[in-house]
Amino acid sequence: MTQTTALRTAVTLTGLRKSYGDVHAVDGVDLVIAPGEVVALLGPNGAGKSTTVDVLLGLTAPDAGEISVFGQTPREAVVTGTIGAMLQNGSLLDDATVAETVGLVAALHRKPLPVAEALARADIADLANRKCTKLSGGQKQRVRFALALVCDPDLLVLDEPTVAMDVETRRQFWRGMREYTDSGRTVLFATHYLEEAQEYADRVVLMRSGRVVADGSVAEVRATVSGRTLRAVVPGATEAALTALPGVQAVELRGDAATLACADSDAALRALLAAWPAAHDIEINAVGLEDAFLALTASEEQK
């Protein structure tokens, strides 16, 4: 990665590593995000999403690796207002109003948006004089969104932005996001909601155990799991026995109902019927994003 290409990218992470004791939270992540991309960082809890985000924001120092945000270090990007972020569980002030809280953060930035505009963009202009303690979970998230926006960033980073929201608020939130991304801003959001990734991101980066296991458009990620899903009722089967079948990557067993993520469903089916002739209600499907997600994230747990 040369300096000039790093300048032309919004985010460049190279060989990123971060351990907490024996836990490799981030274990060699390489990621390049172009300006204007909306990228979902998808993965189960503990996949390393939040650590990656913290490193990108300069809140955590990596053990190894290079980070560039529009050619700047994370701290430089924060100081120049190039990067804005909405933190998971970020707190608000309990002795200030919404407008005061956003005003306080705006006062610290060099070229902030007018507070009223940040509130309007986050769709909370009507809450300006409300005390932060008197907000619902969804409203608090939108205040945090305003805090992220107020420095007028080129790159917006959101860590699990919709986690406290009900379905309707979530939809509203993403509608607001759309307006923002339509103006050509770069967005990276961490989520464990598949549908959000599918619906709002240009690109999905799937993480598992501190590594990127798939990266591309939703269609491309789905295609990385070239296999199929085999469902069957298999009386007397055990998870271990099913996992040992040829062509099977991951197994989910509920009672007798087995779901097998298969790399080679033909081989798996032959072996399954040979071992359990009584297996019935057999179905084989091409994988959806959800199955791809399960297959890609589950195979590690089996090891």
Next chain:
Amino acid sequence: MNARFLALEVRRAVRNTRYLMFTVVMPTVMFLLFVNLYGAKGQVFPNGLPVTTSLMLNMAVFGLMSAPLAAGARIAVERSSGWQRQLRLTPLSSLGYVLTKGALGMVVALPGILLVMIVGGLFEDVRMSAAQWVEVAGGLWLATLPFVLIGIVIGLLATADGMQALTGVLSMAFGLLGGIWIPAEVAPGWLSAVMHVMPTYWVKLVGQAPLVGGADLGTAVLVLAAWVLGLGLIAAKRFQTDTARV
């Protein structure tokens, strides 16, 4: 340091009812109570200081001690609530944050000092020259610095749950053992010895220095400087480990 940020922080602190009650109004109320309880008007201590004036100074010290303790302790709340993390996504440096909290402590200490002095001058016949008023208020205010640092140290060390109890115990200790509630002159020998180590005792001495001859200002400055230095070192050390744990 960011002046606009400081102004907003001051506004947050000043609006707090508990701050207004306990650190601005309370010292004045106690002053009025003591003056009238003791019927102290017209009486004069052997060092030439009228008892009313002495009580006014004691309560000013009480006020200037409580305000920065409370302000600094808010750091503990902002540390644990995650607000500090939010601030780390702004150009504000960690040092800038602590310095702002220090400046905040100095600013919020002032109203309590001024109110008790105004009430003393207007309603309780405390008499001194204009220059003395300025010197007394200014001296007391400058001598607030050790308490600002104590507040910051509490804020950096304590948990959000523990800090309330800690500030309570400390302001009791500094008040009682520092000669605010019992004059050093009437305290038993051992207590008097303890008092001479407390910053509170010397802050009071700084306050009354313009009014009585022969006050040991040199020792006062030395003792207070030692407190400032010691607390400053603790704060710096704690602050380093805090920022290193990124």
